[in-house]
Amino acid sequence: MVPTLLFEVMLVGLLGIGSQWVAWRYRMPAIVVMSITGLLAGPIFGIMNPEEDFGELYSPIISVAVAIILFEGSLNLSFKEIRGLGRPVFRISTVGAFLAWILGSLTAHYIAGLNWAAAFVIGGLFIVTGPTVIMPLLRQSKLKPRPAKILKWEGIIVDPIGALLAVFAFEIISFLTSNNPDGSQLLIFFAASVFAIILGWACGRGIGWMFETGHIPDFLKSPAVFIVVIASFTFADVIVHETGLLAVTAMGMTLANMGISSVEDMRHFKENISILLISAIFIMLTASLQVETLLKVFDPNIIGYVLLMMFIVRPLSIFLSTIRTDLALNEKILLSWIAPRGIVALTVSGYFASILSEGGYADATIITTITFALVFTTVVAHGFSIGWLAKKLHLSMEGRPGTLIVGSNNFTVNLAKSLQKAKAPVIIVDSSWERLRKAREAGIPFYHGEMLSEQTEYNLDTIPYEYMIAATEYNSYNALVCTTFMPEYGRTNVFKVSPYRHDLNGMGDLVNKVGGRILFRQDLSLDDLNQKTKEHYIFRQTAITNQYPYKQYLNEKDEDTVLLYIMKPSGRMKYYSEELRVTPEPGDTVVSLTPPVKEKKKIRQRLENQRNNNGNGKSKS
CATH class of the missing domain: 1.20.1530.20 (Na+/H+ antiporter like fold)
Incomplete structure (x- = not known):
């Protein structure tokens, strides 16, 4: 006793x-x-x-x-x-x-x-x-x-x-x-x-x-x-x-x-x-x-x-x-x-x-x-x-764990497209019909409504989605969404884009201490991610194998590459975050936002050709 x-x-x-x-x-x-x-x-x-x-x-x-x-x-x-x-x-x-x-x-x-x-x-x-x-x-x-x-x-x-x-x-x-x-x-x-x-x-x-x-x-x-x-x-x-x-x-x-x-x-x-x-x-x-x-x-x-x-x-x-x-x-x-x-x-x-x-x-x-x-x-x-x-009984929604994304913009729409390519359920929620236009045009499932309203809670089926990402332009709103849904999804499954601000040379915003985990990296704000999509960064899938281990991948990847998530053969997935340790194993697939290296090489080659042609022309004259 x-x-x-x-x-x-x-x-x-x-x-x-x-x-x-x-x-x-x-x-x-x-x-x-x-x-x-x-x-x-x-x-x-x-x-x-x-x-x-x-x-x-x-x-x-x-x-x-x-x-x-x-x-x-x-x-x-x-x-x-x-x-x-x-x-x-x-x-x-x-x-x-x-x-x-x-x-x-x-x-x-x-x-x-x-x-x-x-x-x-x-x-x-x-x-x-x-x-x-x-x-x-x-x-x-x-x-x-x-x-x-x-x-x-x-x-x-x-x-x-x-x-x-x-x-x-x-x-x-x-x-x-x-x-x-x-x-x-x-x-x-x-x-x-x-x-x-x-x-x-x-x-x-x-x-x-x-x-x-x-x-x-x-x-x-x-x-x-x-x-x-x-x-x-x-x-x-x-x-x-x-x-x-x-x-x-x-x-x-x-x-x-x-x-x-x-x-x-x-x-x-x-x-x-x-x-x-x-x-x-x-x-x-x-x-x-x-x-x-x-x-x-x-x-x-x-x-x-x-x-x-x-x-x-x-x-x-x-x-x-x-x-x-x-x-x-x-x-x-x-x-x-x-x-x-x-x-x-x-x-x-x-x-x-x-x-x-x-x-x-x-x-x-x-x-x-x-x-x-x-x-x-x-x-x-x-x-x-x-x-x-x-x-x-054919009453199960088959497939990989899904992601619910709050906020429609260039980056989230492209992220949703990469998830669709990986055959993972995804939906984008936004209260603005105009912002949802990008998702509608891309064929991404969407829900028009305020995520924090009770009406959305009862009308939106969240069962297929194990992860939530708050990625609106309002950092305080992102923190509030994460705080609200953390009890339902679990602390490790709720993410928000970083409230990092370049003009303040750091976070500068207390909301980084509240709510879910920072998605990807703390020095990458939503503006940064949107800018990368405008610069034609590519959502690339890389298979990790015994012949091409994760360590080699890290050594060879471009320094501007953003690691997004990994997809396991079982269908499970993990998002990258500095607050979570993500270590891919052979058989896993790493999804990253990668600079358009080949396109850069082509542009660089084109510029060099133009310089050479200009130089040859001047010498002839």
């Missing part, structure tokens, strides 16, 4: 964030890495048992984490954005979710053997797929736009709904199955629920008004929201248990629909806090499992439940809810299979397990076991099969 509680807090954080890093580094599902880590630290090696060690603090920590996670999820529920999502998304998120809840609850009762209250609670939780597990899978599999959009928005919309469904299901089923049902208790619960919704709405409107009128400074906005979320959850939960979840969801939805510009900043803060909380809570939950509880995963009833949820309940809910929609059969098959339950489901199930335990339900002890079994199985099965299945 760990020596002190402080050491255990440190260890939980270290293992959680460390697991997230390992998952990112080796492109693995984070939930799988965290599950294995928590089990190793807890029931397998007995290093810690957070539920015992934290004592009375354990439940409040789980509750606060659940409140923050649900609030962060509800911040995405803007009615304006949901309205235009199309019929299949709406049907799957409503009819499909309801069918999945009913069928899942019946399966939990008759197959897993749970009592009705626990079955309907867990049935509500398991309609949640969640964007935290769906988005990495979509990027990994490069799904075509329509199925990717449906899976993405199903996760976003249903994420907060599942927990609320579990709350109401628990109270109603508990009332219906009680030996001495008391209608007043149910009325009190519904009255408290209405109060919690009003409280959440009032907190959202209040904090939003204070933001808009400048009563809260920028540096206090995120911390203030953080505290108000906890306060609204606590006040509602103190009045009637479980209603705190309603309050924070109502608060998040209220803020999401107020049209406040600073909500986006809060969303990034909440995402960061959610990642920290999710990582820590997941380690705590899995490390607190008992060996006996863990072994119940292999119970035939639980195994049967998991299989039925995957192969019967999900397909039925998808096929029935999408009747008379324009979805093709291959799209329905993919949607029927892909439904990984994530960290939110396990975290919230831990919260409800404690509630059921306090209510005297014996089944509370196996709720976490069932949840862990379904979460782990679906993440592994769907995570490792989505790419293969998408290809088999």
